[in-house]
Structures are given as C-alpha cells and as structure tokens.
Amino acid sequence: MATWADRCDNCHRDVISRYQLLGGRICNACYSGLRRNPARCPGCAEIRVLAYLDKVGARVCAACVGRIDRFGCKDCGSHQQLTGSQCGSCRLSERLADLLDDGTGTVHMRLRPLRDYLLAVKDPRNAVRWLKREPITATLRGMAVGQLPIAHTTLDELPLSMRTRYFRRLLISANVLPEIDVFLNELELALARFLTTIPVEHARLIQRYHQWHTLPRLRKQAKPVTTGMFANRLRGARTIAAFLTWLHGQHLQLSTLDQAVIDRYFAAASSRDELRQFLAWAARAGLCTKVEVSRVRSAAHPATMSDEALAELAERVLADVVLSPVGRLLALFAIVYAQPIRSSVDLRLNDVEQSEGRLWIRFATTRVRLPTSISELLEAHLEQLRTRQSYHPLANEWLFPGIVPGQHLAAGTGIGLLTRAGLRVRALRTSRLVLLSQTVPARVLSDVIGISTQTAHARSVASGGTWRDYPELRRN
Known part of the structure; x- marks a missing residue:
C-alpha cells in the first residue's frame, strides 16, 4: 500500500x-x-x-x-533559465570569466568579442553546456593564457569533426578569427592527412595534382566550397589512389599507360569523373600519354509517378505530423516544384514574400505563389524560426538554418531526413521534372528550377514536350 x-x-x-x-x-x-x-x-x-x-x-x-x-539566482535573483543555484546568464558570465582569463583576472583582450557574442545568445544554458565540451575548453583556455595562438592554425591541429567546424565558425562569427572558406580549408587538411596513409610516390603525385589543378579552381569559384564538394574531392583523391595502387599491382607505370590498360581498368571500375580529370591533367603535364575515359550516359528518366500520385503524396506529406516542418517543406518543394534539396536549403528568408494575402517564394529567378496549404506550413515554420533557441545570437538569413553559425542546413542532412521518412527525393523530383517538361516551355522551366536552358530543352524533348506548346499555354 x-x-x-x-x-x-x-x-x-x-x-x-x-x-x-x-x-x-x-x-x-x-x-x-x-x-x-x-x-x-x-x-x-x-x-x-x-x-x-x-x-x-x-x-x-x-x-x-x-x-x-x-x-532565485544567488547572484541576481532572476527566476529565468535557472541552472543549479544560478540563472543561465550569471552562470555563463562566471564560466567565461574563468575560461577566458589571461592570467591577470581579466578576459584576454582578443577573446572579449567571443565573450560578448556568447552573452547575447537567447538561452545562455546552451552556451554553458557547449563550453564544457572538449576540445573547446582546452583550446580556449590555451588561447587565453598564451599557450596557443589565437589563429586558424590552432584549430587546424584539432580533429576534423563537426564540433571543430562549429567551433571555427563560431570564432569567425564573433570576429575573433578572420573569415575563410571553411570547407576549402578542411579539404586541404583532410587531403594532407589522407596522403600520409598511402605510398610516398603516390602521395606526391596526388598532392601535385590537387595543388596545380583542383585547389586553384576551387579558390577561383564565386561560391564557397560546400559539404558535397568537400566529400566529392576527398572521395576523388581516394579513387585516384586506388587507381595508382591497381597500376602498381599490375606492374605498370603511369608513364607507360595506354588505352588498352584504361579500358581494362574501367571494365570493372565505376568511378570515372575524377579519374578522367586526373588523367587529362597528367597528359597535359607530360606524365602519361593522352587516353580516353568514356562517359557513361544514363538513359532519360521516365516519370515513375503520375501527376495524380504526386498530388496524393503531397497531401500525405502535408498531413504528416511525425516529419518535421523542415522535412515537409523540403519534400513539398521537390514534389510540387521539382526543386533539388541543395537549392531548397540555399533559400534565404528574403526569398519569401507576403503579397496579396499569400506567400510567394523565389525559386531560381522566378517568383512562385504558394498554395494555401503550403503557405500555412511555411508560416508556421517562419514563426518557429523567430522563437528558435540558438547557441549564437546572429540574425538568421536562411530559410532553413543549420546549427553552425551563419550556415544553412546541409543538403546531405536534408536528404537524410527525407530518406529516413521513406521519401526517395531524387525519384520524386525527377517525376515532377519530367511532367513539368511536358507542359512548360524550356525557358520557363529553366527560370523556375534553376537549370540551364539547354538542359531544360533537352528534358522537354526527351519527355515529348516542345516549344509549340508555349502559345497555347500563354492563352490558357
């Protein structure tokens, strides 16, 4: 009892x-x-x-x-955001004063912007928990007392991880460290570490290729390196290393390479693009003779789902309370507007406009009016963003912000979110793209989807659509 x-x-x-x-x-x-x-x-x-x-x-x-x-907090009496005997703000202030102390009882001058930055977060308790993690604690303490330089080179020595990347971006956002292309920097570090694991002669060749071909191109491009670019280039280095290892196993040299050897290798290998670029560079550099790596072109993708089936799926996604609003919006943009995830996560808040009592969104160069059901979901998402708790105080500019300061949600994270929900994003987008290309002129399709006019026209021709549809479409 x-x-x-x-x-x-x-x-x-x-x-x-x-x-x-x-x-x-x-x-x-x-x-x-x-x-x-x-x-x-x-x-x-x-x-x-x-x-x-x-x-x-x-x-x-x-x-x-x-x-x-x-x-109430023992220091200020506040009842808000309590943690132990203190409020979050007092606990964070105390933690920062201790962690960033330069040894004289004051915060290191160059780390004061970080202190002010973290004290402005919405929920200081999140920052307190983050500061307890390694290697954050040891690195900041070392910087404060002068044992470690307050520079990117210090972070370059840390393990390559999401936590280190977040730490670097936080210091950049707080104006403690200068702005750099974070993924490009990480790519150089990851390549250098990978090259220590392969034979020296292979490492020297791959290093030379990246130093004179890959990295200069990435530095010249307008946009920063993305997660996908980082992963592809690193995967490409492994592909080249595997090819060189195969050559060594066949008692062959790059300098004696001929077309027969290449054809024999690619009879069993599937990765071609990076090796094609590598071999073209090697031929230009006089390291091998010119060889051809044939392209494997995929057949035109038929629409695997009808318009009615896609509409039914869109209704199910709208009603799915298990999938997060972010996941539902990403899925709907793919199902209804054939938007690739990488384009959806790149949308900014100013791409969304309120007009005529409805929400409009700008995909590529075209403004599209959203139907009521999607507008309501998007409005709920925008309201959630306004009240979202965050480790960092910067104003958010992304429609789908990531957890890293100043960055949008990673495309891979979005794809994984939908894959776990049983949605095959690529197949859904392809189905909608084929259906749109049957009825929408190539130029309009290009403006909405964000693909080239030539690609849009090829899609239109492959799916049976032609420019002759355009006058009728305009009349309707």
Missing part, C-alpha cells in the same frame, strides 16, 4: 516525492518542471517560479505567500 510520501500530489504518480510545494508533496520531475517554466505571477506580476498556492488556490511565487525564495 503506497503512503503519502510515495505519491506525487501534482502528477499523481506513485513515485518518491520529497518537495513540499503546490500545497502538497511533489516529485523530482514536477520540481524540475516548475524551475524550467517560470511565469508571470498573478500576485506581483513578476516573472517567477510559481510553486505555491494562495488562499484561493492560484499558483503564485514565494514572496506572495510570505515564504523565503528558494528558486
């Missing part, structure tokens, strides 16, 4: 209840819930933890019932 001490008077569960609050005994879970959710007290109108009952049974703060305050 349960006794009064074994039952919570608030949630009515049979659990040990140690705290005498809310007119009875409450359990740990209810106590934590009270601390996490301060509200405006009906008695004094202050934001307080409402853990007591007044004469009419309303929840009020300790002061309003003449009790000693047991919840």
